Amino acid sequence: MMNRIEAEDRLLKTFKIPNFYDEQWITISKILNGEKVLLIEKTGFGKSLCFQFPATVFDGLTIVFSPLISLMRDQVKKLNSLGINAKCINSEQTIEENNQIINEAINGNLKILYIAPERQENSEWLESTLKMKIAMVVVDEAHCISVWGHDFRPSFKRIINLVKLLPKGLPILATTATATKRVENDIIEQIGDNIISIRGNLMRDNFKLFVIKVSSEDEKMMWLGRHINSFPGNGVIYTGTRVNTEVYANWFEYLGISSTSYNAGLDSESRVEIENGLMNNRWKCIISTNALGMGIDKPDIRFVIHTQIPQSLIHYYQEIGRAGRDGETSYVILFYNPKDKSLPQAFIEGARPSINKYEKVISTIKKELLGERELMKATNLKLNQVRVIKSDLIEQGIIREVLLGRSKKYEFIPKSKKLDNDAFEKLKESKLKDLQSMIDYVEAESPRMKFICDYLGDNSKQEYINCDNTSEKKINVKIKPEWEEKLKDFREDKFPILEVESKGSKIVNGIASSFYGVSDVGKLIYSSKYENGGDYPETLLNLFVKAYSKNYKYENFDVIIHIPPSISGNLVRHFASKVSKKLKIPISHDLIKIRETRQQKEFENNYLKAENISDAFEFKNPTRLKNKNILLIDDVFDSGVTIKEVGKYLSKLGVSKITPLVIAKTVGGDVL
Amino acid sequence: MINEASYWITLAHLPDWGNSKINNLIIKFHHNYQISIDEFFNLDEQVWRKEYELEEKQIIDLKKAKSEITNNSFIAESLLNQGFEIIPITLPEYSQTLKSNLKSKYSPPILYIKGNKSILNEESIAIVGSRDASKNALLFTDNIAKKASIESKTIVSGFAKGVDKKALDSAISYHCNSVIVLPQGIMTFTSGYKDYYKQVVDGELLILSTFFPKLPWKVELAMARNPIIYGLADEIYVAESSEKGGTWSGVIDGLKKNRRVFVRIPEANEKNANNILIEKGAIPVDINGIETQANLKLDDDNSNIQTSIF
Ligand SMILES: Nc1ncnc2c1ncn2[C@@H]1O[C@H](COP(=O)(O)OP(=O)(O)OP(=O)(O)O)[C@@H](O)[C@H]1O
Ligand SMILES: [Mg+2]
Numbered sequence: 018m019m020n021r022i023e024a025e026d027r028l029l030k031t032f033k034i035p036n037f038y039d040e041q042w043i044t045i046s047k048i049l050n051g052e053k054v055l056l057i058e059k060t061g062f063g064k065s066l067c068f069q070f071p072a073t074v075f076d077g078l079t080i081v082f083s084p085l086i087s088l089m090r091d092q093v094k095k096l097n098s099l100g101i102n103a104k105c106i107n108s109e110q111t112i113e114e115n116n117q118i119i120n121e122a123i124n125g126n127l128k129i130l131y132i133a134p135e136r137q138e139n140s141e142w143l144e145s146t147l148k149m150k151i152a153m154v155v156v157d158e159a160h161c162i163s164v165w166g167h168d169f170r171p172s173f174k175r176i177i178n179l180v181k182l183l184p185k186g187l188p189i190l191a192t193t194a195t196a197t198k199r200v201e202n203d204i205i206e207q208i209g210d211n212i213i214s215i216r217g218n219l220m221r222d223n224f225k226l227f228v229i230k231v232s233s234e235d236e237k238m239m240w241l242g243r244h245i246n247s248f249p250g251n252g253v254i255y256t257g258t259r260v261n262t263e264v265y266a267n268w269f270e271y272l273g274i275s276s277t278s279y280n281a282g283l284d285s286e287s288r289v290e291i292e293n294g295l296m297n298n299r300w301k302c303i304i305s306t307n308a309l310g311m312g313i314d315k316p317d318i319r320f321v322i323h324t325q326i327p328q329s330l331i332h333y334y335q336e337i338g339r340a341g342r343d344g345e346t347s348y349v350i351l352f353y354n355p356k357d358k359s360l361p362q363a364f365i366e367g368a369r370p371s372i373n374k375y376e377k378v379i380s381t382i383k384k385e386l387l388g389e390r391e392l393m394k395a396t397n398l399k400l401n402q403v404r405v406i407k408s409d410l411i412e413q414g415i416i417r418e419v420l421l422g423r424s425k426k427y428e429f430i431p432k433s434k435k436l437d438n439d440a441f442e443k444l445k446e447s448k449l450k451d452l453q454s455m456i457d458y459v460e461a462e463s464p465r466m467k468f469i470c471d472y473l474g475d476n477s478k479q480e481y482i483n484c485d486n487t488s489e490k491k492i493n494v495k496i497k498p499e500w501e502e503k504l505k506d507f508r509e510d511k512f513p514i515l516e517v518e519s520k521g522s523k524i525v526n527g528i529a530s531s532f533y534g535v536s537d538v539g540k541l542i543y544s545s546k547y548e549n550g551g552d553y554p555e556t557l558l559n560l561f562v563k564a565y566s567k568n569y570k571y572e573n574f575d576v577i578i579h580i581p582p583s584i585s586g587n588l589v590r591h592f593a594s595k596v597s598k599k600l601k602i603p604i605s606h607d608l609i610k611i612r613e614t615r616q617q618k619e620f621e622n623n624y625l626k627a628e629n630i631s632d633a634f635e636f637k638n639p640t641r642l643k644n645k646n647i648l649l650i651d652d653v654f655d656s657g658v659t660i661k662e663v664g665k666y667l668s669k670l671g672v673s674k675i676t677p678l679v680i681a682k683t684v685g686g687d688v689l
Numbered sequence: 690m691i692n693e694a695s696y697w698i699t700l701a702h703l704p705d706w707g708n709s710k711i712n713n714l715i716i717k718f719h720h721n722y723q724i725s726i727d728e729f730f731n732l733d734e735q736v737w738r739k740e741y742e743l744e745e746k747q748i749i750d751l752k753k754a755k756s757e758i759t760n761n762s763f764i765a766e767s768l769l770n771q772g773f774e775i776i777p778i779t780l781p782e783y784s785q786t787l788k789s790n791l792k793s794k795y796s797p798p799i800l801y802i803k804g805n806k807s808i809l810n811e812e813s814i815a816i817v818g819s820r821d822a823s824k825n826a827l828l829f830t831d832n833i834a835k836k837a838s839i840e841s842k843t844i845v846s847g848f849a850k851g852v853d854k855k856a857l858d859s860a861i862s863y864h865c866n867s868v869i870v871l872p873q874g875i876m877t878f879t880s881g882y883k884d885y886y887k888q889v890v891d892g893e894l895l896i897l898s899t900f901f902p903k904l905p906w907k908v909e910l911a912m913a914r915n916p917i918i919y920g921l922a923d924e925i926y927v928a929e930s931s932e933k934g935g936t937w938s939g940v941i942d943g944l945k946k947n948r949r950v951f952v953r954i955p956e957a958n959e960k961n962a963n964n965i966l967i968e969k970g971a972i973p974v975d976i977n978g979i980e981t982q983a984n985l986k987l988d989d990d991n992s993n994i995q996t997s998i999f
Contacts, residue, residue, distance in 0.1 A: 137767055140876075144903055146763035150756075175770055182695045182762040182769075184755070185731055386886040419771040421879040429890050430772065431805070 018049055019074070031073055032066065032099060040217050041067055044190070047213070048153065049074065053180070053189040055159065055204055055214040057196050059221060060338025064192040065092060065314070068155040071188065072129045073101055077152030078122055081131045082176055084158050084168065086285075087292055088312040089131040094296075095314070096129060105131035106142075109285035116141070123148045134172040137179070140420055154183060158311055159191035160331075163203040164412070164444060167195060167331040167451070168311070171408040177207045185211075194219065195335045198474040219334070219475040223341045226465040226484035227350045228458075229492045237324050237352045238265070239500040242272050245302060248348060250319030251295075254304045255336055257325030257360050260532055263513070265304045265324070271507045275301045281308040310336050316343035322350045328361045329451030330458050330472050350492075353459045358452070365448045369409070370402045375436055378406045382416055383429045392427065397625065413437055462486055512564050513682040515654050517661050524664030527677035529654055530557075530564035538681050542652060545588055553592045553652070557680050561592075562599055565678060572676070575645040577604040578667075580659060581634075592680075593650045602648060607637040608663065626658045634666045643671040654679040694769060695762040696726040697777050699754045701798040702901050706750070712778065712793040717741055719779045726777075730755050764876075768801070768902055773875055776800045776809075784809040790920040790948070797899035797917065801875040805892035808866045813843040815918050817936050818852030818928030823961075825976065826929035827855045829953045833926045833978045834859030843867060845921045847914060848881065852928045861888055868895045870918045872911035874904035897921075915939040919948070926978060927952040927971065932962040944970050951978065 019027070021042055029035050037045065040058065044067045047054050058064050069092075072079035083089045089105035096103035104127055106115040121127045123145055136142045160166035161173040180189055189212070191204065205212060231237055241254070256262050259280040266278035277300050279291050295303055296315055303309065307327065321340040327333045333351070341347030374396070381387065381395050393403050407427060410416040415433045419426050454472055461468045464481035482488045512528040531538040541557055544550035577600075579593035590606060597604035610633050636642060647667065651660060660677050667675055703711055718729040722740070730751075737743045737751065768775070776783050777799045788796050802809075816833050818826050830852050837844050837860070846856035848869040860867040869885075871878055875898040888894035899917055900910055915935040919925055925943055927950060930936040943950050944966075952971040955963040967973045973981050 137763070137770075143764055143767050147757075147760045147903075149760065151759045175766060178769065179762060179766040181692045182765045184695065184758040184762070185727065187759055383890065384887065386883050417770065417772050419882075420767075420876075421882060426883075428772065428886065431890050431892055 018046070021046075024070070027074070028070060031101065032070065034066070037066075038063060040215060044215055045070055048188045048190055051186040051188050053208070053212040054191070055201070055208075055212055056190060056192045057201060057214065058192075058194060058217040059219040060194040060335065061221070061314070061342035062194070062217065064194070065157070067192065068153065068157075068190045069096065069101070069129065071153060075152035077150040078125070078127055079129045079153040079155060080151060081129060081155040081157055082134050082173070083131050083312070084133065084161050084170055084173065085308075085311050086133070087288065087309055088157070089133075090289065090292060091313050093131060101129065102127050103129035103131070106136065107131075107133060108135075109288075119145045125150060134170070134176050137172070137175055138418065138420060138425060140423065151187075153188045153190070154180070155189070156180075156191040158193055159204060160193040160196045160200050162191075162207065163196075163200045165197070165203055165447065166193075166200045167329055167335065171411055174207075174412070180208055180212075194338060195331045195473065197331065197472070201474070216475075218477040218479070219470050219473050220466060220477070220479050220481075221338070221341070222466070222479075222481075222483055223344050223346055224337065224349045224466065224483055225346060225489055227348070227489065227492050228465075228485065229350060229352050229494060230459075231352055231354050231494050233354060234324075235501075235504055236494050236496060237354070238268055239496050239504055240494045241265075241322070241324075242268060242274070242503065243500060245269070245274055248320045250317055251298045251300065252302045252318055252320030252322065252348075253295075253309070253339060254302050254322045254324060255307060255310075255327070256304060257306075257327075257357070259306055261324065262304045262306060264532065267511045268504075268507055269302075269304070271511055272503070275299075276304055279303050279305040279309050281306065307332065307336060310339060313339055314342060315339070317345065318342070318347065319345075320348040320350065322348075322352070324352050325360060326351065326353060326357050326455050326459070328364065328448065328455070330454040330469060331451065333455060333458070334469050334473060351459065358456060361452050361455075362449070365445060365452060369441055369445075370398070370406055372436070372438060374398060374402060375406050375410065378403070378410065379415060379429070379436065382427050386419075386421075386426045386428050388424055388426050394625065409441070410436075413440065509563060510567060512568060515657065515660070515677050515679065515682060517657050517664060517677060519661065519664075521668070522661070522664045522675075523668040523672055524649075524661065524675040524677065527649070527679070528564060528568055529679045529682035530560045531681050533653065533681040533683040542681060546652070553588060553680070558592070558595055558599070561596060561678070561680055565596075565600060569648075569676065569678070573646060574602050574648040574676070576642075577602050577648045577650060578608050578636075579604075579606070580649070580651040580663060581608055581610050589650065589652050592652065596650060609635055609637065611635040626656055627662070630659055630662050632666075634663055636667070636670060639670045642667065644673045646673050647675045649675050649677045651677065651679045652681070654682040693726050693777075694765040694775050695758050696730055697775055697799050698761045698765055698901075699758050700726065701777075703750060703754055706747075708797060709794045710747075711798045712796060714741070714743075715778060715798060716793065730758070764902060768876060771876075773801055773803050773902070774806065776802060776806065782806050782809065784921055786810075786813065786923055787917070787920045790946070791916065795916060795920070799899070801898045801900075801902055802895055803875065804889045804895035805866075806895060808843050808868060808892075808895045809897075809921075811843045811866060812841070813845050813868070813922045814924045814926055815845040815922035816852060816856040816926045816928060817847065817915075817918060817930075817939065819931060819934070819936060819961075820849050820851040820853075822851040822855070822929050823959065825956060825959065826852055826953065829926075829928045829976050829978070830855040831859045832976060833928075834865055835863055836978050838863035838865035842923075845870065845918055847872065847911075847918050849911065857885075857894075861885075861893065864893065866893050866895075868897055868921060870914050870921065871896065871898040871900075872914045873906040874898060874900045874902040876902040877905045911935065916942065919943050923949075925950045926974070927963065927966065929953065929955075930962050930966060932965065937962060937966075940966050940971060941969070951980075953978075954981070 025036055041063060044054055044056050048071045056064055056067060086107045086109055093103045093105050104118045106118050122130050156176055161168050161170040201214060205214060256265055259282050262278035262280050266276055269276040277291055318340045321337045337349045340349055377396050414430060416427050416429055419428050458468055464487050465484035467481045485491045513532050515527040515529060517524050518526050533539045541554055545553050577593055577597050579589050593604055612633055664675050718724050737748055778796055814837055816830050834844055844856055844860040844865055844867040846869055847853040848871055857867060857869060885894055912935055919939050927940055940950055950971045951974045952963050952966045954973045954975055955961055
C-alpha cells in the first residue's frame with residue numbers, strides 16, 4: 018500500500034492539493050486497506066477528498082450515494098475540472114443520458130458515479146450493477162440513514178442492508194458533519210460492529226454569528242433591503258417556505274438588489290442554471306429553501322442569513338456550513354421573531370396524517386397490490402399524505418415496496434406488527450426537543466459556536482470569540498419611515514404570477530392580487546367563504562382593481578367571465594359583477610357546469626381534481642366568444658387545475674386570448 | 690443469513706459447475722469444516738487447494754465468483770427489500786422432500802421464494818400436464834385439487850397455461866395451499882404476481898424459483914423447472930401427457946426413480962400418451978384420481994378416501 022508521502026505526491030498531481038490533513042490521511046489509509054469507516058467532521062472539512070482520492074487510486078468504480086441532486090452536480094463539476102471522470106445519474110436527466118452514463122460505468126471508463134439511493138428501485142440499474150467493477154461504496158451525508166438525524170430518508174436506510182451484504186474487504190466510507198452522538202450510535206448499531214467511527218471537532222472559527230430579534234416579517238424585509246448590499250461578497254438567504262423565496266426575491270427585485278429564488282418547486286433546468294450562477298457569483302444573493310444546502314462546496318460564500326429558524330440546531334449547523342469554506346471571515350445571521358416558532362412547530366406536529374388514514378391505507382393494501390397513484394385514488398388521500406404514510410408503514414415493517422417491471426407497488430407484509438402509534442409520538446417529541454434547541458440557541462448568552470458544538474456532541478476545548486455574545490456587537494433593527502413607505506409601495510406594485518400557459522391553449526399566465534398567506538387577504542376570503550361572512554369585502558375588491566390597473570390598464574378585454582361555483586353560493590359571481598361595473602368591462606355569466614362536480618378542495622390530489630372537472634364546463638351560445646379577448650376571474654388560485662381546464666375549453670371555442678386574474682394565490686399548499 | 694445472501698447467490702449460479710459440484714462444496718464447508726459461506730470465501734487460496742482439494746480451474750472460478758459478490762449485493766439488497774427470501778440447502782426450511790428426491794446431485798443449492806415458506810415442508814402433490822389440456826384433463830385437475838384440499842395436502846404446479854393454471858386456480862378455490870414453480874427468475878415475475886397477490890399475503894401460496902433472480906422466461910428454463918416440480922412433491926398426478934415434452938420426460942424420469950406417479954386413465958377417443966405411461970409403470974387413476982380396483986386391493990388405505998370424497 019502507498020505511504021503518505023507517495024499519496025501526497027499523487028494528491029498534488031491529481032487534486033492540486035499539497036497535503037492531507039491528519040484525519041484525512043487516517044481515514045484514507047483505512048479505506049485503502051479495505052476497511053469500513055464512519056467519518057464525522059465539520060462542514061467544509063474536506064470529507065469528500067477521503068473518498069475521492071482513494072477512488073482515483075482504485076482500479077474500478079466508486080459508487081457514491083448522495084441525497085441531493087444539486088450536491089451531486091456540484092461534486093461532479095469539480096472532479097471533471099480536475100480531469101477525473103465522474104458522473105451522476107439522477108431523475109432530472111433523461112433516460113438516455115442516464116443509460117449512457119451507466120454504459121460508461123460498465124465499460125470501466127468512469128471512476129466515480131454519484132447516485133441517489135432511490136436508484137436501487139430501478140430495474141435497469143440493478144441489472145447494470147452486475148456488470149460493473151465496483152471498488153468502493155460511499156454514503157455521503159450519512160445522517161440521512163437515521164430517523165434521529167435531521168434529514169432522515171427512508172431510501173437511505175436501505176443502504177444499511179446493502180452495506181451488510183457487501184463482502185468483507187470492500188472499502189466503505191460514510192461521511193457526515195451533522196451526526197449527534199445518538200445518530201452516530203444509531204448508524205453504527207445498524208451497520209454492525211465492523212465499521213469504525215472517526216470524529217473530529219466541529220468548530221468553524223471564521224464564522225461571525227449573530228441573532229437579530231425582530232417583531233415582524235416586515236422588519237426582516239426592511240433590514241435586509243437596507244443592508245444586504247453592504248455585506249461583502251455573495252451569499253445565501255434561507256427562508257422557511259417556498260412562498261417566501263418568491264416574496265423576498267420579488268422585494269429585492271423591486272429594490273434593484275440582484276438576487277434570485279431557488280426551491281424544489283423549480284424545474285430542473287432553472288435549478289441547474291441557478292446553481293451555476295451561484296458558483297459564478299451572478300447574484301448578490303440566492304434566496305432559497307433548504308433544497309439548496311447540504312454538502313454544497315463554494316469557497317467564498319460570505320454570508321448565510323436565515324429569515325426563519327430551521328427545525329433544529331443540527332439543520333442550522335448544516336445550512337450555515339455553506340459559509341466561508343475558504344476559511345475567510347463570513348457572516349452568519351439568524352432572524353428571530355417569537356412567532357416564527359409556529360412554522361416549524363406546525364410542521365412537526367402536523368407532519369403526520371391521522372391514524373385512521375394509516376389504517377385506511379393498510380386495509381386497502383391488504384386487499385390489493387397497488388401503486389402510489391392507485392393508492393391515492395383508492396383512498397382519496399393527498400400525494401404527500403400517501404407518501405408520509407407509505408414511508409412510515411415501510412419503516413414499521415407493515416408494508417413494503419415491490420417492483421413489477423418498471424412500476425412500483427406496495428404490498429402488505431404478512432404477520433407484521435400492528436401500527437405503532439407510540440413510535441410517531443416519540444419521534445415527534447424528539448423533534449420538538451430539537452426545535453427547542455434552536456430557540457435555546459437564539460436565547461443563549463454563552464458563545465454561540467460553543468453552544469452548537471456542545472449540542473452536536475463535540476466537547477473539545479477551544480476558545481470561542483466569534484459571535485454577538487462574545488466579541489461582536491449585537492445587531493438591533495431600527496426602521497426609518499422611508500423604508501416603511503418602500504415596503505408599502507412594493508406590496509401594492511408587485512404581483513404573484515399564475516403559471517397556467519400550456520400548449521394548445523389560448524390561456525396566458527395571469528396574476529393574483531396577493532399571496533394568500535400575506536397580510537389579511539387569506540383571513541378575509543376564508544371568512545366569506547366558510548364562515549358566512551357575506552360577499553367578499555371592499556378591501557379585496559380594491560386590491561383586485563389595483564392589481565388590474567397596474568398590470569392590464571392597456572389591455573382591451575372584450576368580456577369578463579368568472580368561474581362558476583361548485584356548490585350554491587355566488588361569491589365569485591357577485592365579486593366579478595362588481596369588478597365589471599368598476600372596470601366597465603361587460604360580464605357574462607354564461608360559463609356553466611354541465612354536470613355536478615364536487616368542491617375541488619374535497620379532493621386531496623391533482624389527479625382526482627382534474628378528473629372531477631374534466632369536460633365539466635360549457636358556455637351557452639359559444640359562437641359569441643369567437644376572437645374575443647377574455648378576462649377570467651376566480652377567487653383563489655391553488656393547483657390551477659380548474660383555470661387550466663376552463664382555458665382549454667374556451668380555446669376550443671375560438672377565443673383570441675384568456676387572461677386569468679384572481680384575488681389570491683396559494684403557494685405549494687392547500688391553505689383552504 | 691441475510692448478510693450471506695450475496696455469497697449464496699454467487700455460489701449457487703457458478704457457471705458450468707452444476708448443482709452436484711456446488712453441493713459437494715457446500716457439504717465440505719458446511720458439514721465437514723462447519724464454517725459459514727463468507728468464511729469459506731475469505732479463506733486463503735492455499736486452503737482451498739490443500740484442504741478442500743479444489744482443482745486449479747475451480748479456484749480460478751471461485752476467485753472470479755468472489756469478485757462478483759459485490760455486484761450480487763446490489764441485486765440481493767433489492768431482492769430482500771422486496772420480501773423475497775433465499776433459502777440455502779443447508780437450512781431446515783429448505784424443502785426436505787426436494788432434497789430427498791433430487792439428492793445432492795440435482796438439488797438446487799438455493800431456493801428463491803416469496804410467501805409462506807412453511808408450505809415447503811407440508812405433504813404435497815404435483816399436478817402436471819399439457820398447456821393445451823382437454824376438458825377431461827382439466828376436470829381431473831380440479832378433482833385432484835379438491836381431493837388434496839380434503840387431505841390437507843399442498844399442490845405444486847408450474848404456472849403455465851392449461852393444467853398448471855387450472856391446478857393453481859382450483860387450489861385457490863378450495864383453499865388448498867400451493868406452490869408455484871416459476872420458469873424464470875423470481876424478480877421477473879410481474880404480471881402474474883398481481884393476480885395472486887392476495888393468496889400470497891394470506892399465506893396460501895408460495896412462489897418459488899431456482900434461477901438467477903433477473904433471468905426472464907425461456908423455454909430452457911421451463912424445461913429445467915420440471916424436475917423441481919416433480920421433486921417438491923411426494924406424489925405426482927398426471928392429467929395429460931403427450932409422447933414428448935416436459936411432462937413426458939419428467940414422468941419417465943420419475944418412474945426410473947421409483948416415484949409414485951398417478952396417471953389419469955384416458956377415454957377411448959383421447960389422443961395422448963397417458964396409456965403409454967401407465968404401461969411403463971405409472972399408477973392408473975380415474976377422473977376422480979381414484980386408483981382402479983386392481984390396484985386398490987394392494988392399498989387398502991385409499992378406500993377411506995373414496996367414501997369421503999362422495
Ligand atoms: N487537505 C486539504 N487541503 C486544502 N484544502 C482541502 C483539503 N481537503 C479538502 N480541501 C478543500 O476543502 C473544501 C471543502 O471540502 P468538502 O466539500 O469535501 O467538505 P465536507 O467536509 O464534505 O463538508 P460538508 O459537510 O459541508 O459537506 C473543498 O473545496 C476542498 O477542495
Ligand atoms: Mg460534503
